[in-house]
Amino acid sequence: MKPKFMVVFWKELRETLRDKRALGLLAMFTLMYPLMLGYLLQQQITRATKPEREGINLAVIGATQAPTLMSQLKQKNIEVHEVAPMNEHAIGDYLKARKAVAVLRLSDKFGENYREMRPARVELWYDSATESDARQRDIEEVLTAYGSNVASARLLAHGVSPAALAPIQVQRFDTGSSAARSAGLIGSILGFLFFPAFICGLSAAVDSTAGERERRSLEVLMAQPARAWELVCGKWLASGSLAIMGITLELMLAHAILSWLPLEEIGMSWRLSWPDLLLVCLVSVPLSLFAAAIQIAVAMNARSFKEAQSVLSFVMLAPMIPGVVVATLDLKTADWMYLVPMLSNQTLLREIAKGNASGMLPFALTFLSSAIPALLAVAFASWRMRSERYVLAV
Incomplete structure (x- = not known):
């Protein structure tokens, strides 16, 4: 017999996959950022290689x-x-x-x-x-x-x-590697590569909480012999699975484009290997689950589907703030950056792209920085689900 949370998981996942709008949103945000990055770099390569003047x-x-x-x-x-x-x-x-x-x-x-x-x-x-x-x-x-x-x-x-x-002659010697220059340039938009973690599962998270409560189908689900945490976990895993698929496909597409482009023409290179990319995708799984957990916990407190979407549109901007602050202030890489969700993923990918030997500690910190808040958000949502005031929307 399947665990009850898996039954809820497959139910929510099937309903989401039937929604063409959700699938279109998933495809758009999976393809948009890698293609945009590739287009910008291709334009720069074209300008650098065209005949002088x-x-x-x-x-x-x-x-x-x-x-x-x-x-x-x-x-x-x-x-x-x-x-x-x-x-x-x-x-x-x-x-x-x-x-x-x-x-x-x-x-x-x-x-x-x-x-x-x-x-x-x-x-x-x-x-x-x-x-x-x-x-x-x-x-x-x-x-x-x-x-x-x-x-x-x-x-x-x-x-x-x-x-x-000309009393003096200045000779310049650049000791920076092409990989470091590449990571410095591409690192300015690395945050967008992880942003689909908060987009791809949004529709499923809102529809399975605020949407179901607005349609009064949540009361029927709560009448089934399943505990609150099983219902929440099923919905959480369904939303998180879409986010995991979206961000994994996007990172792989971005890696393929950057590996294919002749970055050497503009003094750059992309040294990330496929094993390194798989590790980055693995430690990005908790980020997708964290995004899904936050969205479900917030959407459960909304009285309608539209209210949940409005609130979450502001909540999704919060994870981007640390990355913008770090880029604006041009801060050097520090250990505390691996403790902030999403910023830790950006920092890890940038350091690997530079060719810096990071060891396993940054991978572990990046994994836990999103995994622990995700579990706390799920625990809060499970506690909220047990409330009759929430179910009856009073």
Whole structure:
């Protein structure tokens, strides 16, 4: 004979799986975050591997006065188009029409000032409202390099070494590994990878408590020969199972995407192995059960299905607060982080991705940080279920 809580578990699970809305929610949150992470990284890789200064159109007024500058711009893959003189209003209209990234206007006395070694004025016009900031900076880099070359040539003409303007040379050596850089970047959104633990089982948790009480089907269930803790455990395991499936599939999908992407193109790597991922999924099981237990305990105190959803929408934000605070304050990894639900999972995954040998203690702390609060929440819900005021909604 099956244990009574298993009978309740299979009943709740079958009812949830018949709900297309719940399955759609499970699929959406399982796929959304890994695909979003993969898309963002793919865009960064695309920008890093495309040809230098590709697609930069520069309109130049008075280009004939600086042939050397025009040649240097073309050498840097910047397309130079000479245009007729324009006033300020016409330049603004030209840029708004997006005919060029920027307009370079050389002063009428540019050639004269250049020959007499006086500052030759160059005006760079651009529209900051358009998405061309990076390309505009590329043009400025070429102009700066051109000015430096001219200055060096003038110093040599006067018998002065250009090295006199650079009394020190700074050489930078980065000892950070590509895995550590990867974890640092990806770690900023690791919290979202664990957030489905609080989403995938939400519908089942609310429907099996506040929903059943609103439909008056809970009274029939309470009349069966089963104790309160058996009913709560069955509902808790049904909701927790959906959350476990969702977060496990999501972590595996995210790992597959990160392993497939050519992160080496942007100086990064993803060194998490499948055995490490399975350990992360294992210690994430209590997080899903903790989320289900909190949702059931909170939803049991709501008078209606809508009230339970409204309250839980705020409760679900609470586990994300520690991760946001740690990321905002840029705190270093500490042992206390493994004692906070959800933050412990984020910290553990980030440290493993960095390649740091953590040992088994962080895994154990991460497991217990969610398992103990989950059992306490289930105990509270079982005590609440024994109340006639709860069952009768009085």
